[in-house]
Amino acid sequence: MAAVNPKKSGAKNNAGSFLEVGRDGYWFYGLSHVGEYVNNTGLMWQLGEKMGALLVFAEHRCEPQSHPMFNGGCPRCVSYCTTAQALEDYATIISHLREKQAQRPPAIVFGGSYGGMLAGWMRMKYPEVVDGAIAASAPIWQLSTTVTRETVDWPAVAISRGLSSAGGSSDQCLANLQVAWPLLRGLNTPSALKLLSGHLNTCKPLETVESLISWASASFFLLAEGNYPYPSSYITYAVASGSPLPAWPMREACRSLSRDFGIHVSGSRKDVNYTAKLGDLEVTVDWTYWSSNGGDLTEEQLKASGILDLATAVTKAAGVWYNVSGGQSCWNIIQAEKQPKHAGHDDPQYGKGHEAGSCSKCPPCADCPACPVSRCAGDDTPCNFTGQVPKTFAWDTIVCNDDLSQISAQGLGRDLYWPPSVSSRNFTIASMVGPHELVKASCTEQFDSMGLRGAPVTSDPWSGWMTAYYGGRNVSQHRNIVWSNGALDPWSGMGVYPVGGGPDGPMVQRINSDGSQIALVLDLGAHHLDLMFPDKRDPPCAPAAREIESQMIQQWCQEAYSKQEPLYS
Template identity: 30%
Template sequence: MAFTRSSAGPAGPTGPTGPTGPTVGGWLALALLLVSAGQTCSFSLGSDRSPGPTYRTYYFTQKVDHFGFYEDSVFKQRYLISDTHWKKPGGPILFYTGNEGDITLFCNNTGFMWDVAEELQAMLVFAEHRYYGDSMPFGDLSFSDPKYLNYLTSEQALADFAVLIRFLKESIKGAEDSAVIAIGGSYGGMLAAWFRMKYPHVVDGALASSAPIWQFEDLVPCNTYYQIVTNDFKKSGPGCSESVLNSWAAINRVAETSDGLQWLSNAFHLCAPLKNKDDVGAFKGWLIETWVSLAMVDYPYPANFLEPLPAWPIEVVCKFLKNPKSEERELLENIFQAVNVYYNYTGNAPCLNTSQTASGSLGDLGWSYQACTEMVMPFCSDGVSDMFEPRTWDLQAYSDDCYKQWGVRPRASWITSVYGGKNISSYSNIIFSNGGLDPWSAGGVKESISDSLVAIVIPEGAHHLDLRSNSAYDPRSVLQARALEVQYMKKWIEQHRARNGV
């Protein structure tokens, strides 16, 4: 994500509420349907189809504030629709709950929805999250001052989705009796689950893939996240995780002198040379995020979700990290070769930019702000059970970072207060899928809670692998997971039809 963010934790996974908003009529009648036809999802990742099916782009006029009455301004929320396989009247709607990025990115990386659209005879809707992509509540001013960011919350985003679905059902002929299933990955998966929890009358079920809804407060140990990353490296090559672990002390020693800083800058082909202790801290943070991102996208085929990468990229990286006991400068040269796989697999980068975060441009500034308000996820490492420098979770330091950056302080217990934490047994019709390789599974639901709160674990799966297109290289476990997900969605659709006499 190309933004400045607090150094207190990793970038967003890549990602609470009241009434359903105003009734149709009045301001809702001002909805804009600005159509741009002929756009496509390319499905360049894990699929043989390119270009993919076409979609239409629309903009819907949303309230900036769904929960107050003084702020009466509106903005245009972008959403994408494909009805190629939709059977009307009454065919279901698969609704992607957009997360921290441009909605076309998620259209391109959620091939599962396109793969099952024909079988389910479904309309596909991809809704963009406010403050991302084209959906800016205050236009160019949206990130200019914290006062304009006051409406960047998950609660407001869910209300946007609820109001948009109501509009679609009332404005699209044949959709009024359609079942709606929310689908999302990462933060979008969190939103999909919370959408079903908070608006069960709007969505009939939810598929929440790689959704770390329990990565808050003390619901899970704060070090599990980095332990999963470490295990991914440990099993991808001998000496690999140990090389990363030993690199931190090597960096610290080399960076003690100005000559050492210059050597590090040259050895890593950095665009901007390291000059001081703060630069070294940022450099190490950049490396940490690189290792984490590799774990997230350890897919069984070449992909470019975050960066262009080979199949099983950690195995490729680990080929350079076989000798953890190498002399420190040789070890760091090997670390560079490994990092270069991530940032320069195509060989086109003239230098490596440490101000470019490993997650690319997924979240811009939005996730940084959300992490400093609602999305307060504790992370820590100990350097023993993981391959990272020891670091405790320090909420006060985190809060101070956020205040310095945004002028706001986080509310660490808000998400659990609004969405229930682990007390979710009263909800229904949610699938929680998690990959065994994905660090975000640390905060995921990995055991079924009831017959309709179902956990699916994909041992060979990285970050929301099940939401990607079918591939000849997919492990059997993800094929089985997708089949089970479709089975549950069909069940929810039939339940909806029986309930509504459709």
């Protein structure tokens, strides 16, 4: 944990020792990788200096420097990493900081991404401890019980927004990508794959064209997260090499795709029912069904069709992510494997993750939500972990322990992807998730292999405990929360909005009638852009959002002071 008074630190990137409490209370940011977030939370530094606040950065339990339970012979050590326990840590720290104060100073929590989820939940669960929350890019509505049929593809829609004129790119870019995937599917014969591998300069010959499609399409989620108006290593630090992405990387990806390749489309892209032609190459699409004449074309016909130029453009676009360091001499495309079957009611393993009777007391009743990690938490063998905790360990453990389901769909006619990730146009959330039954947990064996015990052996795909504990979509009774989202960020599709609101709505959307809880949308914002240090290259929405947040924070602090009696007399 680090705390600093920004007026005395002398540098915006310095997280020094504890200093005195500022006049307007504490600013508290609770998430992993203290160094990374200290350096990427400019809003706290800027407002902290303006208001004379103490900034506190506390590392999440089970992160690289905060996991004493892992190597001390503690039994069931993994079970101590839950959202409820993390929030209790933060509440304890704030209470400790207040002990020597004559008057209760306000505490404001900040967080981005999972930290934004924690910030929002902190205000919801501990309103007597924290006075307000800036919950940026906080996808708390990604659960099976909170996502809806209307919102389930919003993450994919947000990614696509960055590839269109709405995100500063071109609509031609998005239109080309939408039909590139089925057109490329037609190049799946040995001769076509050999031609494609040579033309694209892949490190190894492609075994299936699906390998290329999966590899390329996966890049756009990551580029969308890091679609900042300046070069940034914020996203690449977490999941890749750490080399900075270029400014507006989605626009950069669209450079190769923003031209007319000669593709002719008839039918309805919106209904995912169309025919696309490129030279002699033709593909017919009807939802997940497709047929192509690619296998009947000669090498000369394929070359003349223009499909190789389109494949090059798609690969170059994906290369903005995969070759961010600039050191790739060929494309290392991982061969696609068959996807594991999603457990469902017709799966013989469904609901059979443990021996009968081993969890007889949990849940305690037929209608009770599934218990949190304490349910069936393995054996009592002491943990003997001696390795280094990965960057994303706490998040991965939280997803496992708390059954944090992440439900989304793509390819439904409103985004760049194909084929649809659901098999029928008449899908429901229930058909995607499956029955309300416990299933075998997928994370236990991985933790056991690391010498970490206590992970649950069962999982609840319907996130019953999280829904019961945090209230699901029922947030209207809470006050003093800003749920900010960048409309270009995939996670914005799982954020909190009022009924009828969303990422494509106005900048300020009231969740409460009195405006004490709002959704704040940055139309050209990527992953919690509003929390970053101000930059002259910021789009207008960024300083506007920060000003709104600043005004609300000052109001929260004033309200807290006006109603407080001396803490100790």
